[in-house]
Amino acid sequence: AQRVTQPEKLLSVFKGAPVELKCNYSYSGSPELFWYVQYSRQRLQLLLRHISRESIKGFTADLNKGETSFHLKKPFAQEEDSAMYYCALRPQGGKLIFGQGTELSVKP
Amino acid sequence: NAGVTQTPKFQVLKTGQSMTLQCAQDMNHEYMSWYRQDPGMGLRLIHYSVGAGITDQGEVPNGYNVSRSTTEDFPLRLLSAAPSQTSVYFCASSSPRQNYGYTFGSGTRLTVV
Numbered sequence: 001a002q003r004v005t006q007p008e009k010l011l012s013v014f015k016g017a018p019v020e021l022k023c024n025y026s027y028s029g030s031p032e033l034f035w036y037v038q039y040s041r042q043r044l045q046l047l048l049r050h051i052s053r054e055s056i057k058g059f060t061a062d063l064n065k066g067e068t069s070f071h072l073k074k075p076f077a078q079e080e081d082s083a084m085y086y087c088a089l090r091p092q093g094g095k096l097i098f099g100q101g102t103e104l105s106v107k108p
Numbered sequence: 109n110a111g112v113t114q115t116p117k118f119q120v121l122k123t124g125q126s127m128t129l130q131c132a133q134d135m136n137h138e139y140m141s142w143y144r145q146d147p148g149m150g151l152r153l154i155h156y157s158v159g160a161g162i163t164d165q166g167e168v169p170n171g172y173n174v175s176r177s178t179t180e181d182f183p184l185r186l187l188s189a190a191p192s193q194t195s196v197y198f199c200a201s202s203s204p205r206q207n208y209g210y211t212f213g214s215g216t217r218l219t220v221v
Contacts, residue, residue: 009148032208044151044198044212051207086150090208094139094158095166096200100150 002027002091004099012105013077021072021102023061023087032090033070035061036098039083047072047085057081077106110134114199114213121189121220129184129216131199139202140182141166141210142174144195151198157182189220 003026035047050063141156153166157176173185200210
């Protein structure tokens with residue numbers, strides 16, 4: 001089965017604290033994974049993809065095939081990071097499967 | 109570049125009515141998809157297309173039809189609206205040329221009463 005699981009519905013941290021949003025996937029093949037972000041009242045935006053091994057807005061994510069995880073991390077959270085974050089898996093072709101999403105709330 | 113354009117932004121339907129949600133992209137993307145977003149359920153794939161004339165079902169296709177007669181357009185049809193179809197609908201497009209990073213529309217908020 002192809003599945004993406006984000007175990008936390010809500011993650012609340014204080015400004016300056018480290019953040020880790022968890023994502024686990026289920027897929028028998030070689031996965032392509034993405035993180036998307038949705039700020040309040042805005043459309044979803046691509047944050048980063050594992051294939052690029054990039055850092056966007058201070059966020060990074062490492063694919064761990066042994067643990068089938070693709071956790072999103074940021075060392076020092078900012079208030080403007082408050083948003084919904086979605087992990088997504090592209091198993092094949094153009095299909096993209098999303099997790100349930102995690103709402104990140106960064107308090108001052 | 110307009111990107112992905114969805115119309116309408118808001119719609120209220122009565123149970124049993126039919127309607128079409130429009131989606132157009134001007135990026136010459138091969139792939140297009142429709143998702144619904146519900147609280148606590150994330151985004152669920154309704155239908156997707158890998159090119160003009162080719163469509164396939166996603167996770168929750170029942171009650172919805174799609175067609176892809178051109179590369180640019182991918183309308184979603186609700187055949188007989190039900191309250192369970194109250195949701196926010198997102199259209200998205202992608203291309204292998206961009207490493208499959210999907211571009212999303214602004215969404216259509218649909219209420220079925």
